[in-house]
Amino acid sequence: MILIINTATNGIDLVYGDISEHIDAEKQAIALPTAVETFLKTNNISWQDLNAIGIIVGPGSFTGIRLGIAYAKGLGIGLNIPVIPINLFELYLAEFPDAFVALESGRGDFFVAAKNLEPCTMEIEELETRQMDWPQTVGHKPFNLKLATDIAKSKLESGKLEPAIPMYLRPSYAEEKSNGK
Secondary structure, eight states: EEEEEEEESSSEEETTTTTEEEEEESSSHHHHHHHHHHHHHHTOOGGGOOEEEEEOOOOHHHHHHHHHHHHHHHHHHTTTOEEEEEHHHHHHHHHHHTEEEEEEEEESSSEEEETEEEEEOOOHHHHHHHGSSSSSSEEESSOOOHHHHHHHHHHHHHHHHOOOOOOOOSHHHHHHHHTOO
């Protein structure tokens, strides 16, 4: 079975089959290892039951994404199992394939993607116009993390696993400041 880990948004979200849990955590880096161990133990899941780890790679919290990927990769190496990257757009589009996905970035613009539209950032003015090209807009409501299991299985079965790297759609604050912006 596949363990899904999300640290790209607030707190920590874990999914294993039909079992899911959200853990409120201000300090994800401190809470993540214990949260995963407790989740597995509480649900009678052993490390040997895992055959892959799905990790949400973004877009989202810069630090949360890096933390989750590093932790998932560490588990993957230790357990000798693959780590499968999944982005939030894939989750939304798995449930709403013809939708325009718009996620607030927290910096006054939006992370967007849709079928035939590569992930990018948009200001509200452009978003209001572009979203009309799709029958519905999503992103304002929660995504279904349980869909990540099917996405991960599909990627695993394809045999074409990409490395789990962060999905950044713009430079970090530090990068912007170092470039004089």
